[in-house]
Amino acid sequence: MANTDIIIHDEKDNVGVVVIDKITPKQECNCWIMENDGSVTIVSKSEIPLGHKIAMIDFNEGDTILKYGHDIGKVVKPIKKGEHVHVHNVKTKKW
Numbered sequence: 001m002a003n004t005d006i007i008i009h010d011e012k013d014n015v016g017v018v019v020i021d022k023i024t025p026k027q028e029c030n031c032w033i034m035e036n037d038g039s040v041t042i043v044s045k046s047e048i049p050l051g052h053k054i055a056m057i058d059f060n061e062g063d064t065i066l067k068y069g070h071d072i073g074k075v076v077k078p079i080k081k082g083e084h085v086h087v088h089n090v091k092t093k094k095w
Contacts, residue, residue: 005029006054010069011036015053015085017067023048031056035069045082053085065090 006016006029016031023029023044031040040056048054053067059079065072073090083089 002030004032006031006042008033008040008056009035009067011038012066012069014055014057014059014066016042016056018048018050018052018054021050023054029054043082045080046084048084055079055081055083055085057081 003020005018005020005023005027007019008016008031011033024047025044027044029042029044031042033039042054042056044054053065058081059065059075061075061078063075065075065085071093073092075089076091077089079085079089
């Protein structure tokens with residue numbers, strides 16, 4: 001596989017983590033799935049910086065974000081596959 005742009009930690013995860021300097025809109029990204037050493041590709045819809053998350057599926061408000069196989073928050077506004085997932089569209093369920 002080509003260089004890895006995104007890491008998906010667990011097969012259940014619905015977001016991936018950007019591991020290059022940044023992803024640009026309409027970039028075809030190579031994703032490595034750590035749990036099973038698998039791979040997938042995704043085309044980005046927005047610029048996403050290093051360490052930030054990308055949506056691997058379409059999300060509706062109220063959906064749960066899974067990272068490392070765990071619930072890390074809820075969607076507070078719809079997110080399309082390939083878009084940036086961050087504090088502007090996800091909040092913790094703790095408060």
